[in-house]
Amino acid sequence: MSGTVFIFGLVIGSFLNVVGLRVPARQSIIVPRSQCSVCSRPLSLLELIPVISYICLKGTCRTCHTPISPLYPLIELSTALLFAAAFSIFNDLLSLITAWITIALLMIIIVSDIAYMVIPNKVLIAFAGVYIAIWFFLPGPLKADALAGAALSTFVLVPVAICFAGGIGGGDIKLFLLLGFIFGWESFLLLFTLSVWLAGAAGSIGLAAGKIKRGQPFPFGPFIAAASLLTLFYGDFLIHTYLALFQ
Ligand SMILES: [Zn+2]
Incomplete structure (x- = not known):
């Protein structure tokens, strides 16, 4: 199979x-x-x-x-x-389909952002429609978590967009808002942090190796995608490991 x-x-x-x-x-x-x-x-x-x-x-x-x-x-x-x-x-059909759709979204983002440095609105809107349809089938707690994730991503991203105008693309911001809704609030915090770390690490290595110049824009989408995939597959483990540090 x-x-x-x-x-x-x-x-x-x-x-x-x-x-x-x-x-x-x-x-x-x-x-x-x-x-x-x-x-x-x-x-x-x-x-x-x-x-x-x-x-x-x-x-x-x-x-x-x-x-x-x-x-x-x-x-x-x-x-x-x-x-x-x-x-x-993923054992149940709804989780599996949601995971496959999320993987598909992230792959499209990687291709578009590497090829054109663009995260297309049309793609985000189409997938947002699909996720809203899925949302109606979610059990109550997951429904609430999706809304909390959307609220948190808006709360985090609006100040980032204002403070770093030009530093982060509009497409990246809209993608994060959608990911908040898809992943829920806890996983959103994880994937947001991982995205920034991964892009920061790659940027530092690129600068040190002379592959990119300071201030040169590079696509953030692939890092958001990598962070989201890590969260999709290892999110629970990473969150529990992190929280265990404080117990
Ligand atoms: Zn040819």
Whole structure:
């Protein structure tokens, strides 16, 4: 069964790449079929097979030999692994579906933010609609937690947006607000802290290694996504370990 879920994840991952690349460019996510972004040759059926096609083509377009970003097979592979991991961890259907939808959202954010430094509003609005629909099916305590998370994320993010205007993108702020609603208040605090730590650590390493210059903007979305995934899979463990320090 995990194998089937893995393959399902690969196919979904391939679609998430398309969404992440086309929505910010205002293109349809259904037509045309995927094509090489340089020579515009439509991809053959074999070239549409996730990950394997990338390996067979050795990471370049067959016609114009332009290198294909390794980000795309990585997104496909990560989606597949995370879908399978969620399948083995989340026992009830609602938690599993919510986890899969959250993984899908985060993968799209990674692609869009790395490719264009944009977190598309359309994606956030579409997923917000889905989560609001899911919210109606949640048990009472989780319903309240989602609202508390949304309230807390607003309370934390509005001052951040005002104090660091320009330092943090509008898309990042809207994503955090949505994540507050999805994860609930405790997990939101964890993922917010982890996002800032991960981006801070990567920024410091980038500066020290001379890869980025001081003040140069870099996409925050992938760090928010990584922090959210850590929280999705290890949140309870991390929160309990942290709280145990004070007992
Ligand atoms: Zn090409």
